[in-house]
Amino acid sequence: MQKQVTIIGSGIVGAVTAFYLSADPTLNVTIYDEGIGQATKNSAGIISPWLSKRRNQRWYELAKAGAALYPEIVQTVQMGYSVYQQAGTIVTRHDPTDLDALYKLATQRRQAAPQIGEIEKLTATEVQERIPLLTAPEPGVFISGGARVDGDKFAHNLLKYAEKRNLVRHKGKVTLGDQGQLLTQHGQQAYDTLILAVGAWLKPLLLPMGIVADVRPQKGQLIELQLPESWGDDVPVLMPEGERDFIPFTRSKLVVGATHENDMGYDLQESALVEDDLFASGVKLDSRLTKDQISQVKVGTRAYTRDFAPFFGPLPDNPHILVASGLGSSGLTTGPMIGKLLADYVQTGQQTDWDRYQLPISTYLDDAD
Ligand SMILES: Cc1cc2nc3c(=O)[nH]c(=O)nc-3n(C[C@H](O)[C@H](O)[C@H](O)COP(=O)(O)OP(=O)(O)OC[C@H]3O[C@@H](n4cnc5c(N)ncnc54)[C@H](O)[C@@H]3O)c2cc1C
The missing domain is CATH 3.30.9.10 (D-Amino Acid Oxidase, subunit A, domain 2)
Incomplete structure (x- = not known):
């Protein structure tokens, strides 16, 4: 039986996750995106984390790994110099x-x-x-x-690639019910795994579930x-x-x-x-x-989060809902690795070495009361 993976948000995190999941024929993947204010589409496009003065070693490991993923993704999808160079x-x-x-x-x-x-x-x-x-x-x-990357074209190319395999795309805003029900303009949709790759909009999206995300x-x-x-x-x-x-x-x-x-x-x-x-x-x-x-x-x-670090992974009380946010001003750099780790988790249920890249996800999530 096919598993339904639904991704909300088609910025770099959603697009890279869909790209990696497109290699798995046992999955049906669906993306919803409202398409407003997306950071990925409006970014500058610098991929060069190595000389940063930031002291956060986990961020550096994630950024290094993300930058290193570009050449192989670009080659697989056959993107030209106008996208990445x-x-x-x-x-x-x-x-x-x-x-x-x-x-x-x-x-x-x-x-x-x-x-x-x-x-x-x-x-x-x-x-x-x-x-x-x-x-x-x-x-x-x-x-x-x-390197420089055109974030808009990069995500677009990944989504086109995934659409030829197992991805279906929908435009529109979604909301969540108090138990994590996925509510779209065509009614409630079932899922096995839901991935909230909604960037700056994670806090309002999770509030109906009684969760406050540390995202500004x-x-x-x-x-x-x-x-x-x-x-x-x-x-x-x-x-x-x-x-x-x-x-x-x-x-x-x-x-x-x-x-x-x-x-x-x-x-x-x-x-x-x-x-x-x-x-x-x-x-x-x-x-x-x-x-x-x-x-x-x-x-x-x-x-961005209080310590300017990104976070990602399953919600502590609901392993069927994954989140990723807080990528800040270097999300084109860290985003590919976050998308890859999320896709690995969907396929294996493992979080191998994740503590190399981030603090526990509970650091960034609180109960609403
Ligand atoms: C001006 C600018 C310059 C930048 N320059 C660089 C740079 O040079 N190098 C670098 O590494 N990074 C840069 N960044 C940062 C980088 O662009 C972001 O960190 C990264 O793109 C975030 O990706 P994301 O997938 O998390 O979110 P986003 O790209 O913001 O995607 C989230 C998507 O989710 C959708 N969404 C949200 N809520 C809902 C909902 N309820 N229903 C449906 N859809 C929803 C949104 O519409 C959006 O399309 C820059 C950012 C900006 C704004």
């Missing part, structure tokens, strides 16, 4: 001492993370040679393993520019000190972002002030940018 990242520092420290950190971290790839210390001129768009380059450290929404905005010139596929991503990130996508699309706006709830309004601020940051790097080159302002809602 390991063109490298350059992290700049004004101060030569800081630059040396960063280079040392990269070299140390490569011992346990060969995915970092080649590491080079670059002068400002060399940085400009790698990213010709820059008019005010600074010295930096280049790592060849860094954070607004993020970025600008996308279409430039008159085009460049090759191998231009690295720039993570400049003190400015917004600068992501040259194939072949004339430039992304500058992103903001981290707390206390804005689920607001999805574009803000002219923020657009100006993002543009000003872009102009500091490439003084030739003009405002009429802005083709889009994107707004998404990230989920």
Whole structure:
């Protein structure tokens, strides 16, 4: 008998989970998505966790593992450079001492993370040679393993791939009953396993079950520019000190972002002030940018927890309902590993090594009373 696995949310977590589950012909997989405010669709797309200053070792293990999964997923689904490309990242520092420290950190971290790839210390001129768009380059450290991904296209390709196997997709918002009943616009739907990959919306979704998830929404905005010139596929991503990130996508699309706006709830309004601020940051790097080159302002809602760490797995009192949330500003990086672990759990019931990647899930879930 086929098992019914229903996923709510088709961002990176839902899409990667569906991708891995699509290899199992004994499963019927269904995804529902409301399609509003999705972080994945509106993200900047940097995959480069290795030089992060974050001290949370579990987050680092998860991010490292997620970044390492991209090449094999991309190859299986045959995605092109406009979706994912390991063109490298350059992290700049004004101060030569800081630059040396960063280079040392990269070299140390490569011992346990060969995915970092080649590491080079670059002068400002060399940085400009790698990213010709820059008019005010600074010295930096280049790592060849860094990548950029178009989150929207990546998730879309995974879902298309899974649809050819065992996935059925529905658009629309779902709610839960007090016992975890799945309520859709076509009535209550049965499931064997329910996966709530709903990002910033986990808290309202779980409340009817008397569970309070430690998840807060954070607004993020970025600008996308279409430039008159085009460049090759191998231009690295720039993570400049003190400015917004600068992501040259194939072949004339430039992304500058992103903001981290707390206390804005689920607001999805574009803000002219923020657009100006993002543009000003872009102009500091490439003084030739003009405002009429802005083709889009994107707004998404990230989920974050009190310790900024993601969490995932079965609810403590209901092993048939799995949740994943709190991926914050690095969810494109951690998301693939979380999706893989959730799919493994559906198939094996095992949580092998999960404590390497997260605190117990009960840390982030409370009773409503
Ligand atoms: C501006 C911005 C820039 C970013 N840049 C980067 C970056 O450079 N690198 C990086 O690693 N990460 C980045 N991130 C973070 C990353 O995008 C997110 O952490 C990640 O995409 C979250 O994925 P998710 O699957 O958990 O949630 P989401 O992608 O938000 O998907 C959740 C989906 O669930 C749906 N949903 C919610 N409730 C319901 C319901 N009741 N019924 C039906 N559907 C529902 C939503 O509509 C949504 O489509 C960025 C995020 C933003 C906003």
